[in-house]
Each structure stands twice: as C-alpha cells, then as structure tokens.
Amino acid sequence: MRITKRLTIVALCSIAPSIAIGYAQQYDILLRGGRVIDPANGIDARRDVAVSDGRIVSIQADIPAAQARKVVDVSGLYVVPGLVDLHAHVFGYEGSLVPDETALPAGTTTIVDAGGSGWRTFDEFHRTVMAHSRTRVLALINIVGKGMVGEPYESDVADMDPARTAETILHNRDAIVGIKTAHFAKPGWDAIDRAVEAGRRASVPVMVDDKIFTNAGRTTKEELLEHLRPGDIHTHMYNDRQIELIDRFTGKVQPWMIEARRRGVLFDVGHGGGSFLWPVATRAVAQGFVPDTISTDLHQGSRDIQQSNMPNVMSKMMLLGMNFADVLVRSTVNPAKEIGRYPELGTLGVGRVADIAVLEEQSGVFAFKDSWPAKRLGTKRLECVLTIRNGKIVYERGAVPARGGDTAIYDLLLKHARIGDRGDEVDIAISGNRIVRIGRGLKAAHARVVAEAEGYTVMPATAAEGVAADLTVLDTGRAIMTIRNGKIVTDDEGLTISDATRAGPYSNFK
Ligand SMILES: [Zn+2]
Incomplete structure (x- = not known):
C-alpha cells in the first residue's frame, strides 16, 4: 500500500514539469532574430514574430524560444509581409502555372490571376484552382466571357458583357478583386470601355494590358487620360512595344504619363516575357517614375527565361536604385490597397493573418535578364528562404527534392x-x-x-x-x-x- 502511494507521487512529480512546458509553448511558430520590416506599421527593427492558429499573435524584441513549438532562427534575414503578386497567370491562359509551385517558393502568399477567367469560366477557375491552392489565389476576371483563351475570342466584342461580368464579381466578392482587359486586336475602345463599365457597376478596378500584340490604332495617352478612371491599373509599364513611356528623342518620361499618374491611374510592372526592358526601366526610374506595384506577369515563358518571380523583379528594381523598403511597399501594401484588401493583406500587424515571407539579401555577382532578353549584372539578389501562409510553413529553402539519387547541394x-x-x-x-x-x-x-x-x-x-x-x-x-x-x-x-x-x-x- 505504501509503495503504491509513493509510486503515485513520483508519477505526479514527473508529469508536473511537462505540463508546465506544454503550457509555456503557447505559439505554433516563432521566427527569432530577423529584421522585421512592416511598412504599414512603420517597423524596421530586429524583432521576434510569433504565430498561432493562423494569426500573428506577438511581435516583440525578445520572445523566449521555449514559448513556441517550432522555432526558426532567421537572424540576418528580412521578415516581411507575404508578397502580393498583382499580375500572374494560373488559369485559362495557355502558359498558366500552378500557383503553389510558383508562388510559395518565392514568398508570394497572394497571387492575382490577371484575366485567365471570364464570367463564363470563373466557376471552373474557382473549383479547379482557387479551392485547391495553399496560395491565396484571387482574380481579375476578363471582360471577355470566355477569359484569356486567345484569338478570335479575346477580340470578340459580343462576348464582352459588362452586366454579366459585374454580376459575377458581386456574387464572388471574396475571390474577385477586379477586371482585366488584354490582347484586344481590333480598332476602337470597346474592350477597354466595357471593362471600365463593368468596373463601375461592381466598384472594382480595371487592369489594362493593351497593344502587346497589336497597335490597333489606339494611343496609350488617350487610354490613360480619357478612358481609365483613377484607381485603374496600367500594367506592363516598362514595356516599350508601346513606344510610349519614354520619349525616343529626349529620353524623358512622357509628360502625359506623369499627368495620368497625377489623375490617379496606377502603374504596374507586369514583368512577363515581353514587358520589362532595361533601357526603359532605367530611364524611367532615374527620373523618379517608379512603379506603384511590382508584379511578375509570371507564366511559363517568363518563368523559364527571365525567372521573373517576385524576388527577381524586386531585385531588378533594387539594381535600378530603389531601396528594399521602397520595393517592399510596392510588393505588399500597395497591391493590397489597389485590390481593396488592405490592411487585411500586406502587413504583419498583430491579429492579422500569418502570411509571412523570409527573404535573404545575397551579395555576389548575379545576372538579371530582361525581356529581350538582355542581361545586366548586379551585386545583390533577394531570395526567399521561408514562406508562411495562413500560419503554416509552406516553403523552406534547402528542401530540394532528391532526384536520381544525387542529393548534394x-x-x-x-x-x-x-x-x-x-x-x-x-x-x-x-x-x-x-x-x-x-x-x-x-x-x-x-x-x-x-x-x-x-x-x-x-x-x-x-x-x-x-x-x-x-x-x-x-x-x-x-x-x-x-x-x-x-x-x-x-x-x-x-x-x-x-x-x-x-x-x-x-x-x-x-
Ligand atoms: Zn499577363
């Protein structure tokens, strides 16, 4: 009897410390020692960031490691809001990518599909891609009902229905954030005006990608000053196929581009395979004409040749003289604002969803390709080290899958x-x-x-x-x-x- 009692006491003693530890481990994940940059909250300092139940729950100068079940040492690295890529392709378009393969290894936690689906195909997009992705996938739906499926559909004015488009947006406010018009090959303003009309009905912005494939007699000056509204987005800003951002003779940014910016039209990089040229971007940035938003226009071609994911495009803008904080705000806060998702997205505030990117700024010699593709060498490069989406680690650098038995790095x-x-x-x-x-x-x-x-x-x-x-x-x-x-x-x-x-x-x- 005595012996049994003693054993019971011993057992209780041995349980007690583990209960105490269990209680102390209140956080799911703790990122320790990183340089936290959160432009929305004016933070640029060494901080620890704690995550629980999908939310950011604490940001402090020192959070003890014992308080978390998983601790990641991120000293020497940037800890920033998950990147928001305003222009990419993950549905409809023939070069579309799988969002989780494309976005998460790049620190992109929110990806906006730019026009892959239209009101006729949005449900399919939602069912087959959005619902299955760990990446947050949002949509700019195409003014073309069938979406971005090539010619002759993308120039079929009869399938550009502002009422049905607006109706689809209003029924899917959680997933659709705006409208896209692109590749319209006929003369006239039908595609752009109908997209803007749908945008007016649904109170969402329109992103315009015009004249990549054809000039069709429209001028960008007229588009920006007379057809788009403040808050609408001109993508492919450093594309010179439009021969319009930079005056060919003076090398100056066209005055009406500056006027368009003044009236509230927004400028997006939309790098892609054809829309980022070193000479154009260099001259524009030197004159202060920087993007409102940095985006990739990532599809199979631009992924394979330019490798233009978010850290790559951000690195290119830094090579042109922008600093990291400037680049970051245009990759988080600004795109979130433009699609009406700020401050829900784009910040690291306590209580916000835990979408976090950990980036490394590497030093060395790196070549960056533009769309010609011409290379330019830089000495700094950003690379994603870790991605957290909705409080879960969804990417960790170094986890290169073994192939053919050769696993050396x-x-x-x-x-x-x-x-x-x-x-x-x-x-x-x-x-x-x-x-x-x-x-x-x-x-x-x-x-x-x-x-x-x-x-x-x-x-x-x-x-x-x-x-x-x-x-x-x-x-x-x-x-x-x-x-x-x-x-x-x-x-x-x-x-x-x-x-x-x-x-x-x-x-x-x-
Ligand atoms: Zn695109």
Whole structure:
C-alpha cells in the first residue's frame, strides 16, 4: 500500500514539469532574430514574430524560444509581409502555372490571376484552382466571357458583357478583386470601355494590358487620360512595344504619363516575357517614375527565361536604385490597397493573418535578364528562404527534392565547361571554397548558383576534385569570369543565370 502511494507521487512529480512546458509553448511558430520590416506599421527593427492558429499573435524584441513549438532562427534575414503578386497567370491562359509551385517558393502568399477567367469560366477557375491552392489565389476576371483563351475570342466584342461580368464579381466578392482587359486586336475602345463599365457597376478596378500584340490604332495617352478612371491599373509599364513611356528623342518620361499618374491611374510592372526592358526601366526610374506595384506577369515563358518571380523583379528594381523598403511597399501594401484588401493583406500587424515571407539579401555577382532578353549584372539578389501562409510553413529553402539519387547541394555549378585542353565538356561543382565534384549531368537544380560555361575553357588545367576553387573562365584566351575561393568575383558576360534552390521550374538547364 505504501509503495503504491509513493509510486503515485513520483508519477505526479514527473508529469508536473511537462505540463508546465506544454503550457509555456503557447505559439505554433516563432521566427527569432530577423529584421522585421512592416511598412504599414512603420517597423524596421530586429524583432521576434510569433504565430498561432493562423494569426500573428506577438511581435516583440525578445520572445523566449521555449514559448513556441517550432522555432526558426532567421537572424540576418528580412521578415516581411507575404508578397502580393498583382499580375500572374494560373488559369485559362495557355502558359498558366500552378500557383503553389510558383508562388510559395518565392514568398508570394497572394497571387492575382490577371484575366485567365471570364464570367463564363470563373466557376471552373474557382473549383479547379482557387479551392485547391495553399496560395491565396484571387482574380481579375476578363471582360471577355470566355477569359484569356486567345484569338478570335479575346477580340470578340459580343462576348464582352459588362452586366454579366459585374454580376459575377458581386456574387464572388471574396475571390474577385477586379477586371482585366488584354490582347484586344481590333480598332476602337470597346474592350477597354466595357471593362471600365463593368468596373463601375461592381466598384472594382480595371487592369489594362493593351497593344502587346497589336497597335490597333489606339494611343496609350488617350487610354490613360480619357478612358481609365483613377484607381485603374496600367500594367506592363516598362514595356516599350508601346513606344510610349519614354520619349525616343529626349529620353524623358512622357509628360502625359506623369499627368495620368497625377489623375490617379496606377502603374504596374507586369514583368512577363515581353514587358520589362532595361533601357526603359532605367530611364524611367532615374527620373523618379517608379512603379506603384511590382508584379511578375509570371507564366511559363517568363518563368523559364527571365525567372521573373517576385524576388527577381524586386531585385531588378533594387539594381535600378530603389531601396528594399521602397520595393517592399510596392510588393505588399500597395497591391493590397489597389485590390481593396488592405490592411487585411500586406502587413504583419498583430491579429492579422500569418502570411509571412523570409527573404535573404545575397551579395555576389548575379545576372538579371530582361525581356529581350538582355542581361545586366548586379551585386545583390533577394531570395526567399521561408514562406508562411495562413500560419503554416509552406516553403523552406534547402528542401530540394532528391532526384536520381544525387542529393548534394552545391554552392556553385559551372555547366558544360572544358578544363584546360581536355576535350570533353564537364560540369564543375563547388561547395565552400573547394571543387567537390567534376562530372557530367550534374543537376542544375542542386546548385544555389549556376553558370553556363558552354563553349568556354576553364583554367587552370589542373582543376580537380578536392582542390581549391580558384578558377578562370576564358573565351578564346580572354578571361570572362573569375572565381576565387569558391566565389564569383567577376562575371563580364553574365554567365551566372540560374538560381536553382528554387529547383527545377526556375532553371533553364536540363
Ligand atoms: Zn499577363
């Protein structure tokens, strides 16, 4: 009897501490030590961020690690609101992408499909994509009832019905945030005016993508000053196929673009495969004509060639001289405001939904491609490290799926190089400051940075596995890239083109 009693007491004692710990672990996730930047609340400081039940529940200078079930050390990284991509393609359009594969590894927690569906196809979009995505997917529905399905449908004025479009929006306020008109190939203003009419009926903005494929006799000046309303959005602002943002003779931003901005028309990047040109963007930003919103226009083509996800486009704007805070506000707060979802989205306020991106600002030599595609080299690059959507970790860098049994992660991979006068092309993998592997078919997706060295010679000829990674890439005797201690220190030709921790989909390489 006595013994039993003692055992009971011992058992109680051993339970007690674990109850105490369980009680203390009040948070699901704790991001510790990061630089929290939340433009909406004027925060730019080292803070810890606690998340529970899908919400941000505490932001403090120091939250003890013991209070959370999962603690992530994010020191040295930016902790920012989940990015809001105002212009991307995840339905209808032939180059559409899967939102969770595209958005989440980029820190994009909200993606707005720009015109893939119309009032006839919105239900299908909702059923097949929106309802199944971990990414928050919202829609600008096309003024064309059938959506963005190519010609002749996109120029079929008879299928542009403002009343049905507005009705569909009003029945789906939770998911539809505006209207898109694009690719209208006929003369006249029917598509734009009908989109604006639908926007007026439903009190939502219209995004216009005009004259990418055809001029059709319209001028952007007339569009911006006479047809669009304040709050409507002109996307592809740095596209020069319209030959209009920058005056060809003076190099100045057209005065009526500035006038349009003054009257409240909004300007969106919409990078895509055809709408971001270095000469145009450079001149515009130098004159202060920066975007209201930074967006990707991501589809299969722009993903594969320009790799223009949100961190990529943000990095490009930083290369043009904008600072991180300026770029961030245009990738979070501004798009959320434009679609009427602020402050529900775009901030890290306590009590808000826990949509969070953790970004790293990397230093090195990086090549960024525009839509021609011309490369420009930069020394800074943003990369997503961690994404939290609705309080759950939905992406973590480094979790590169194993393929073909080769699971090594390389810091740098030179593809298709010839070493010295050896005849065959090989891939050279570098980790830290050493060459760790020389072989064929090393996976680009397993390297953090990839450089294409096809047709070039790598010296010294003694390069081998295990030796220090001090290499020079030569183009018929001329040094075009140097690597010292495993790091790229010069890259005159922009050989560095792939960032492969975002794995296969973002790589140009097989
Ligand atoms: Zn687009």
